[in-house]
Amino acid sequence: MTATVKSQPVRQREGSPWTGMWAVMFKEMADHLTSARMRILEILILLTAVATVYAAMQDIRSSIGSDPFLFLKLFTLSRDPLPAFVGFLVFLVPLVAIALAFDAINGEFHRRTMSRVLAQPIYRDALLMGKFLAGFLTLALVLTTIWLLIIGLGLIGLGVPPSGAEVARMLGFLLATIFYGGFWLALAMVFSIVSRQSATAALASIATWLFFTVFWPMLAGLATQMLRPIRLGLPQEIIAQTQLQMTLSRFSPNTLYSETILAFLNPTLRSLGFVLPIQLEGAVLGTPLPLAQSLLLIWPQFTGLIAATILLFAAGYVLFQRQEIRA
Amino acid sequence: MSSDYVIQTKGLSKHYNGLVAVDNLDLNIKRGEIFGLLGPNGSGKTTTILMLLGLTEPTAGKVRVLDFDPARQPLSVKARVGYMPDQIGFYDELSARQNLAYTARLNGLPAAVADERIQAALDRMGLLDVADKRVSTFSRGMRQRLGVADVLIKQPEVIIMDEPTQGLDPEGAHAFLRNIRHLKEEGITILLSSHLLHQVQAVCDRVGLFYRGKMALSGSVAELARKVIGSHYHIEVEAYGDQKALIQALQKVPGISRVQAHGNVYDITANSDLRAEAAEAVVKAGGRLLALRVEEPSLDDIYAHYFQEVEHDSHS
Ligand SMILES: Nc1ncnc2c1ncn2[C@@H]1O[C@H](COP(=O)(O)OP(=O)(O)O)[C@@H](O)[C@H]1O
Ligand SMILES: [Mg+2]
Numbered sequence: 001m002t003a004t005v006k007s008q009p010v011r012q013r014e015g016s017p018w019t020g021m022w023a024v025m026f027k028e029m030a031d032h033l034t035s036a037r038m039r040i041l042e043i044l045i046l047l048t049a050v051a052t053v054y055a056a057m058q059d060i061r062s063s064i065g066s067d068p069f070l071f072l073k074l075f076t077l078s079r080d081p082l083p084a085f086v087g088f089l090v091f092l093v094p095l096v097a098i099a100l101a102f103d104a105i106n107g108e109f110h111r112r113t114m115s116r117v118l119a120q121p122i123y124r125d126a127l128l129m130g131k132f133l134a135g136f137l138t139l140a141l142v143l144t145t146i147w148l149l150i151i152g153l154g155l156i157g158l159g160v161p162p163s164g165a166e167v168a169r170m171l172g173f174l175l176a177t178i179f180y181g182g183f184w185l186a187l188a189m190v191f192s193i194v195s196r197q198s199a200t201a202a203l204a205s206i207a208t209w210l211f212f213t214v215f216w217p218m219l220a221g222l223a224t225q226m227l228r229p230i231r232l233g234l235p236q237e238i239i240a241q242t243q244l245q246m247t248l249s250r251f252s253p254n255t256l257y258s259e260t261i262l263a264f265l266n267p268t269l270r271s272l273g274f275v276l277p278i279q280l281e282g283a284v285l286g287t288p289l290p291l292a293q294s295l296l297l298i299w300p301q302f303t304g305l306i307a308a309t310i311l312l313f314a315a316g317y318v319l320f321q322r323q324e325i326r327a
Numbered sequence: 328m329s330s331d332y333v334i335q336t337k338g339l340s341k342h343y344n345g346l347v348a349v350d351n352l353d354l355n356i357k358r359g360e361i362f363g364l365l366g367p368n369g370s371g372k373t374t375t376i377l378m379l380l381g382l383t384e385p386t387a388g389k390v391r392v393l394d395f396d397p398a399r400q401p402l403s404v405k406a407r408v409g410y411m412p413d414q415i416g417f418y419d420e421l422s423a424r425q426n427l428a429y430t431a432r433l434n435g436l437p438a439a440v441a442d443e444r445i446q447a448a449l450d451r452m453g454l455l456d457v458a459d460k461r462v463s464t465f466s467r468g469m470r471q472r473l474g475v476a477d478v479l480i481k482q483p484e485v486i487i488m489d490e491p492t493q494g495l496d497p498e499g500a501h502a503f504l505r506n507i508r509h510l511k512e513e514g515i516t517i518l519l520s521s522h523l524l525h526q527v528q529a530v531c532d533r534v535g536l537f538y539r540g541k542m543a544l545s546g547s548v549a550e551l552a553r554k555v556i557g558s559h560y561h562i563e564v565e566a567y568g569d570q571k572a573l574i575q576a577l578q579k580v581p582g583i584s585r586v587q588a589h590g591n592v593y594d595i596t597a598n599s600d601l602r603a604e605a606a607e608a609v610v611k612a613g614g615r616l617l618a619l620r621v622e623e624p625s626l627d628d629i630y631a632h633y634f635q636e637v638e639h640d641s642h643s
Binding site for chain 2: 113
């Protein structure tokens with residue numbers, strides 16, 4: 001069949017949507033790296049890192065030689081009263097990301113620079129993407145620096161270099177952490193588009209963070225008990241309840257992140273779900289999993305986190321394109 | 328559409344859920360002229376400007392700017408048209424030079440070219456001494472000049488300024504408008520909007536009077552005066568002599584419609600600038616001329632006059 005293809009009035013835009021993106025990115029990054037706001041947060045993370053790693057080191061020293069994954073313990077070992085470094089990260093990373101993005105767009109309106117910038121030969125795409133990239137790279141830079149510092153401290157304190165497997169796992173952990181930050185960055189950016197007030201955007205971002213950190217686990221627990229009550233105490237009931245609870249809790253980026261880094265930093269972790277004895281058959285408990293296996297284990301979580309980030313960014317993109325730019 | 332015009336719109340309209348902000352606008356701006364978009368607040372000036380730049384989508388109508396369609400070729404338009412928004416803002420924590428450097432990078436200028444143009448623009452706007460000071464320390468007038476410097480970075484063919492004199496004191500506004508006049512001498516076409524008619528009347532070659540989204544009138548100030556007020560030149564003559572004789576003599580001058588005397592001062596209403604004829608009449612009637620002034624019709628008069636008529640018509 002020969003269909004007569006009508007030439008649709010396609011609104012082809014001229015030029016690349018990314019014209020000017022790098023200019024925006026470099027300016028924003030320079031702003032971030034010199035801002036007092038970032039300094040404070042950097043110092044906060046730095047102190048946390050040094051304190052937790054120092055504490056962890058006290059315990060690790062005793063087991064040098066017996067544990068093949070010493071370095072990973074730098075991040076995960078806690079010693080009363082301090083939680084482990086990763087425990088802090090679940091809180092600190094969102095905080096840094098939100099601080100980087102909550103006034104990204106409304107700040108331009110507030111300073112009345114938006115129409116002047118958009119009157120230059122660039123598309124809005126370039127502005128939004130440039131700002132996101134700048135936040136993302138700043139986050140990556142800060143986290144990588146801290147990460148290197150911790151490894152450096154480990155090298156000095158433990159006196160042994162990390163193995164290849166350890167380095168690979170630590171890299172995975174770093175990447176996951178950066179992308180976890182990316183999610184909060186995208187979220188704060190959406191709020192900075194929706195709300196013309198920076199304070200409102202910051203508050204909304206923090207509220208969302210609080211919701212996922214505090215309320216969502218509680219809600220998931222409550223919902224589970226209502227939907228899958230344990231009446232007779234049968235194993236099936238218990239399994240069903242646990243599974244539902246896990247599924248629900250995975251709607252939280254915090255859970256996705258926690259599970260991801262757990263798999264990276266704890267090679268002996270074999271399953272994130274409810275483990276039936278039959279699944280452990282043939283597995284020698286306590287033997288570490290190869291990295292590929294760990295990766296497989298948290299692949300859905302890791303990609304889920306990235307997918308959520310992309311979705312949020314897309315939502316922000318659509319909202320921003322339709323926004324009236326007059327100040 | 329022909330390219331004699333730098334900016335051309337046809338039937339341009341913008342509706343905001345039911346509210347008609349710009350209504351069927353036909354605008355033609357010639358190369359090299361200074362055009363004033365004048366009208367009270369809320370008459371649709373800013374909306375029109377945003378549509379010219381492709382920053383707001385028109386509801387209906389056609390726009391051509393330098394023969395580009397701003398909705399489809401916004402980059403081409405924005406690379407050639409400088410825009411100074413109303414209540415212009417800068418990055419306060421950056422210096423003037425850094426602010427302009429950002430603009431240069433957004434325009435894709437190579438660093439060497441950018442440095443040169445920034446220097447020239449700052450120099451021209453008299454901001455070289457403060458080039459490396461933070462913009463947060465700048466006064467309103469300095470910001471406005473920095474705004475012009477910012478627009479000059481891309482070496483535009485057209486400059487659009489929205490309410491550029493807003494917030495400036497009368498002297499500042501005057502100095503600012505003189506600067507604009509210099510830009511015109513370089514062949515840059517300028518479109519500026521204002522709700523302060525008297526301020527910009529001296530600087531505009533042509534003006535368009537906006538009212539509720541429509542351009543009610545356009546032309547040079549003199550043309551508009553003729554169209555709207557007609558024979559309403561006010562001439563003031565101060566002379567010694569016999570009042571009755573002088574009045575009679577003045578009234579005989581063709582074109583003078585009315586003469587009123589207050590002591591030695593005679594208020595004359597004429598259909599054109601008849602100062603020479605009035606002086607001659609005074610002297611011939613034996614009077615001694617002391618002073619002679621003509622009051623050109625101001626845009627405010629025209630505006631008030633025109634819209635009084637419009638209101639009258641719509642009420643009757
Ligand atoms: N985003 C918007 N939503 C609804 N109405 C708007 C919007 N922007 C402007 N308007 C209305 O459009 C009209 C024209 O506004 P504007 O172009 O800003 O006028 P001016 O610049 O001449 O003061 C006004 O009545 C204003 O309230
Ligand atoms: Mg306006």
